[in-house]
Amino acid sequence: AQAIADALKHNQTLTTLGFDSHLAQFEAAQAIADALEYNRTLTTLDLTHNNTADEEALGIADASKYNETNTNAQLQCNQTATALNVERRYMAAEGAQATADALKHNQTLTTLNLRYNNTADPEDQAIADTRKETETPASLPVSSNRASHKAIQVIDSALEHDQTTKTLNPGNNNIPDQRVNAIADAPNDNPTLSTINHRYYNIVRDGPKTIAHAVQRSQMLKALNLGYTNRSDQGAQAIADALKDNHTLTTLDLSSNEVTAEGAQAIADALKHNQTLTTLGLGYNNIDVQGAQAIADALKHNRTLTTLNIAHNNIADEGAMAMVDALQQNETLTHVDLGENNISFEGVEFMGVALKHNQTLIALNLECNAVGAEGTEAIAAALKFNHTLTTLDLSTDRITSEGAQAIADALKHNQTLTTLGLGYNNIGDQGAQAIADALKHNRTLTTLNVGHNNISVQGAEAIAHALRRNKTLSALNLRSNEIGDQGSQTICDGLKHNRTLSILNLEHNRIGHQGAESIADALKDNQTLTCLLLKYNSVADKGAQSIGYALKYNYTLTTLDLSSTQVAAEGAETIADGLKHNQTLMTLNLGYNNIADKGAQSIADALKKNHTLTTLDLSCIEVAAEGAERIADGLKHNRTLTTLCLENNSIGGQGAQAIADALKHNHTLTTLYLRSNELAVVGAQAMADALKYNQTLTTLNLILNHIADEGAQAIADALKHNQTLITLGLGYNNIGDQGAQAIADALKHNQTLTTLYLEFNNIGDQGAQAIADALKHNRTLTTLVLQCNKVSDQIAEAIADALEHNETLTNRNVT
Numbered sequence: 001a002q003a004i005a006d007a008l009k010h011n012q013t014l015t016t017l018g019f020d021s022h023l024a025q026f027e028a029a030q031a032i033a034d035a036l037e038y039n040r041t042l043t044t045l046d047l048t049h050n051n052t053a054d055e056e057a058l059g060i061a062d063a064s065k066y067n068e069t070n071t072n073a074q075l076q077c078n079q080t081a082t083a084l085n086v087e088r089r090y091m092a093a094e095g096a097q098a099t100a101d102a103l104k105h106n107q108t109l110t111t112l113n114l115r116y117n118n119t120a121d122p123e124d125q126a127i128a129d130t131r132k133e134t135e136t137p138a139s140l141p142v143s144s145n146r147a148s149h150k151a152i153q154v155i156d157s158a159l160e161h162d163q164t165t166k167t168l169n170p171g172n173n174n175i176p177d178q179r180v181n182a183i184a185d186a187p188n189d190n191p192t193l194s195t196i197n198h199r200y201y202n203i204v205r206d207g208p209k210t211i212a213h214a215v216q217r218s219q220m221l222k223a224l225n226l227g228y229t230n231r232s233d234q235g236a237q238a239i240a241d242a243l244k245d246n247h248t249l250t251t252l253d254l255s256s257n258e259v260t261a262e263g264a265q266a267i268a269d270a271l272k273h274n275q276t277l278t279t280l281g282l283g284y285n286n287i288d289v290q291g292a293q294a295i296a297d298a299l300k301h302n303r304t305l306t307t308l309n310i311a312h313n314n315i316a317d318e319g320a321m322a323m324v325d326a327l328q329q330n331e332t333l334t335h336v337d338l339g340e341n342n343i344s345f346e347g348v349e350f351m352g353v354a355l356k357h358n359q360t361l362i363a364l365n366l367e368c369n370a371v372g373a374e375g376t377e378a379i380a381a382a383l384k385f386n387h388t389l390t391t392l393d394l395s396t397d398r399i400t401s402e403g404a405q406a407i408a409d410a411l412k413h414n415q416t417l418t419t420l421g422l423g424y425n426n427i428g429d430q431g432a433q434a435i436a437d438a439l440k441h442n443r444t445l446t447t448l449n450v451g452h453n454n455i456s457v458q459g460a461e462a463i464a465h466a467l468r469r470n471k472t473l474s475a476l477n478l479r480s481n482e483i484g485d486q487g488s489q490t491i492c493d494g495l496k497h498n499r500t501l502s503i504l505n506l507e508h509n510r511i512g513h514q515g516a517e518s519i520a521d522a523l524k525d526n527q528t529l530t531c532l533l534l535k536y537n538s539v540a541d542k543g544a545q546s547i548g549y550a551l552k553y554n555y556t557l558t559t560l561d562l563s564s565t566q567v568a569a570e571g572a573e574t575i576a577d578g579l580k581h582n583q584t585l586m587t588l589n590l591g592y593n594n595i596a597d598k599g600a601q602s603i604a605d606a607l608k609k610n611h612t613l614t615t616l617d618l619s620c621i622e623v624a625a626e627g628a629e630r631i632a633d634g635l636k637h638n639r640t641l642t643t644l645c646l647e648n649n650s651i652g653g654q655g656a657q658a659i660a661d662a663l664k665h666n667h668t669l670t671t672l673y674l675r676s677n678e679l680a681v682v683g684a685q686a687m688a689d690a691l692k693y694n695q696t697l698t699t700l701n702l703i704l705n706h707i708a709d710e711g712a713q714a715i716a717d718a719l720k721h722n723q724t725l726i727t728l729g730l731g732y733n734n735i736g737d738q739g740a741q742a743i744a745d746a747l748k749h750n751q752t753l754t755t756l757y758l759e760f761n762n763i764g765d766q767g768a769q770a771i772a773d774a775l776k777h778n779r780t781l782t783t784l785v786l787q788c789n790k791v792s793d794q795i796a797e798a799i800a801d802a803l804e805h806n807e808t809l810t811n812r813n814v815t
Contacts, residue, residue: 223251227281236263243270243277253281255309264291271298271305279307283337292319299326299333307335311365320347327354327361334360339393340368345375352378356385363391367421376403383410383417393421395449404431411438411445419447423477432459439466439473446472451479451505460487467494467501475503479533488515492522495529502528507561508536516543516565520550523557531559535589544571551578551585558584563591563617572599579606579613586612591619591645600627607634607641614640619673620648628655635662635669642668647675647701656683660690663697670696675729676704684711691718691725701729703757712739719746719753726752731759731785740767744774747781755783763789768799775802 226239236259243249254267264287271277287295292315299305315323320343327333348371355361371379376399383389394407404427411417427435432455439445455463460483467473483491488511495501506519516539523529539547544567551557562575572595579585590603600623607613623631628651635641651659656679663669679687684707687700707715712735719725730743740763747753763771768791775781791799 221246221248224249225251225253226257227253227255232258233260233263233266237266240266240270243267243274246274247276249274250276251279252277253279254285255281256284259285259287259291261288261291261294263287265294268294268298271295272301274302275304277302278304280305281309282313283309283311285310285313287313287315289314289316289318289322291315293322296322296326299323299330302330303332305330306332308333309335309337311337311339311341313341315341315343317344317347319343321350324350324354327351327358331360334362336361336363337365338369339365343369343371345370345372345378348375349378352380352382355379355382355389358386359388361386361389364389365391365393366397367393367395369397371397371399371403373400373403373406377406380406380410383407384413386414387416390416391419392417393419394425395421396424399425399427399431401426401428401431401434403427405434408434408438411435411442414442415444418444420445421449422453423449423451423479425453427453427455429454429456429459429462431455433462436462436466439463439470442470443472447475448473449477451477451481453481455481455483457484457487457490459483461490464490464492464494467491468497470498471500473498474500476501477503477505478509479505480508482510484510485512485515485518489518492518495522496525498526499528503531504529505533506537507533511537511539513538513540513543513546516540517546519543520546523547523550523554526554527556530556532557533559533561534565535561535563537565539565539567539571541568541571543567545574548574548576548578551575552581554582555584557582559587560585561587561589563589563593563619565593567593567595567599569594569596569599569602571595573602576602576606579603580609582610583612587615588613589617590621591617593621595621595623597622597624597627597630601630604630604632604634607631608637610638611640615643616641617645618649619645623649623651623655625652625654625658627651629658632658632662635659636665638666639668643671644669645673646677647673649677651677651679651683653678653680653682653686657686660686663687663690664693666694667696671699672697673699673701674705675701679705679707679711681708681711681714683707685714688714688718691715691722694722695724698724699727700725701727702733703729704732707733707735709736709739709742711735713742716742716746719743720749722750723752727755728753729757731757731761733761735761735763735767737764737767737770739763741770744770747771747774747778750778751780754780756781757785758789759785760788763791765790765792765795768795772799772802775799 226235235257236254239252239254240263243252259267259282264282264285267280267282268291271280282295285291287310292310292313295308295310296319299308313319315338320338320341323336323338324347327336343366348366348369351364351366352375355364366379369375371394376394376397379392379394380403383392399407399422403425404422407420407422408431411420422435427450431453432450435448435450436459439448455478459481460478463476463478464487467476478491483506488506488509491504491506492515495504511519511534516534516537519532519534520543523532539562544562544565547560547562548571551560567575567590572590572593575588575590576599579588593599595603595618600618600621603616603618604627607616618631623646628646628649631644631646632655635644646659651674656674656677659672659674660683663672674687677683679702683705684702687702688711691697691700702715705711707730712730712733715728715730716739719728735743735758740758740761743756743758744767747756763786768786768789771784771786772795775784786799
């Protein structure tokens, strides 16, 4: 960082600099801050996922007094700044105050991202006060910031003075419904606020009417997300009434709200009058035939809606026919989702007729309906004449080879379709051959899904020949077919000549080591493939060795999945050797193989030299303490890995101690999965000690490790000191009342944990009562899982009573 900082003082051309997850120390951040005093060209500085926290935020903010060009990070004297991104920097009071002070002088910032920090009430007050003075910030995402009711009131007060904020995201801040008024009034107090996201807000009682009234009065609101808010017909009707008078809203999401035909009728009536709405989400409700007919009738009159989602609403053929009739008259709809609606070939046949004449539809989803051969033929016939559709999903639609042949014939004539989904059908080899022949002539298709279609060698050979000639396909899904080694060999031969395919899914295809060797050979020559998925094949050591060797020479692959491929230590060793030389692979999955300690040691050694891998999955590879110790040693030297999964192994307490020691030195790992590893009390104590020092880990899964009360007490003590952990899994651990009481005490002090799993333990009334008492004081926890413990109905009621005082918890399970 110091070297880069020195260079910035002299460089006159660099405009963008990213330090994602790399400024781990104060000195590094301070060096960059000092350099910004001299630099006159940098316009973008990204500090996401750094742990520079408050002291370093002060330095960055202070540097802005001198720097006059950085548009994304330096604020006070800067005249061009447009965006500041400090997401997940674990910034608290002083850092927020420094940012706030800088904002008071800044006149140009339009986007401020403070998500996933620890800005509770006082810090929210500092930012909010700043909003009253500055005239530029346009986006204020405060989601998942542990904002209390007081904080929401403060922010709302600031929005009354603010003239520029355009986006407000209170979702997942879990403010009780009776306090929704402050946010609902925001569009009326603030003349520039255009987007509000209430998704997962759990609005009940008078909340829907309050929001609807705000929508009705708003002169600027353009997007409103009310998905999963328990609105039902009453809420839909309130919003519908507001739409008749609102002249600004363009996007409305009411998905998963138990809306029936009655609510849909109200929305439909509003659509006849509304002249601004362009996107409407009603998916996963229960509007049925009558609701679909009402919406369809409205579409004949509406001239603005472009995107409509009514998936999973049981509209059946009658509803589909009504929609078809609407499409023949409507001239604005471009995206329609009718998936999972119990539509048969009769409804689809009418859809085909509409597509022949429709000149606006771009995307159509018909997945999970009973389309069948007749329906497919109708759609295919329409594709020959249609000149607008680019995306068509016919997955799980009972299509056989006959239907595939009809689609293939259409592809030879169609010149617009780019994405085609045919997965989970039964097109077989004949259907695959027909599709492949079409690919030789088609010049537009880029994504093709023919997974789960009973395709064998013959079909694979046809597709391989097509890959040699096709110049457009970039993603091919052949998952869960039966192409085997021979089919794999032909596909890979096609890859040697293909220059466009970047994603190839060959999972679950009975491919053995010979097929894997062919794949490896292709990787040496192919220069476009970035993602290769080989899960559930029989690659074995011999195949893995070939692929590992190929990694030394491949310069494009970023994702490789070899999970459940019968790879053992020898194969893992060659993969590891490849990692030492490879400079592109970012995600590697070797889970559910028999790699054992010896193979794990090889992978661990590779981590010391590899500088690109960010995600490593070693689940269920029969690793014990020795292997874990070597992996831990690798973590001490590695500077890129952010996610490590070691679930379902046997590292034990000794292995956990080694991993824990590594966490004290590692500054990049954010997610660690240790589920089912026989950690016991010793392992839990070691992890607890690490949590007191580690400043990057946000997710820790210790489920099914027999840590008992003593281990839970150690973890609880660590939570009092840790300031980064957000999600913690302690289920299936034989934790009793003593452990629960310790955790409860920790919840009174911890200010970052949002999700806690305690399911299937031995927590009784005493422990549950302690947790209930803690919930009255805790202001951050949003999800608590306590099911299958020994909690009586009386204590369950106590927990419910605690929720009346708690302003954040929305997801809980105590049954």
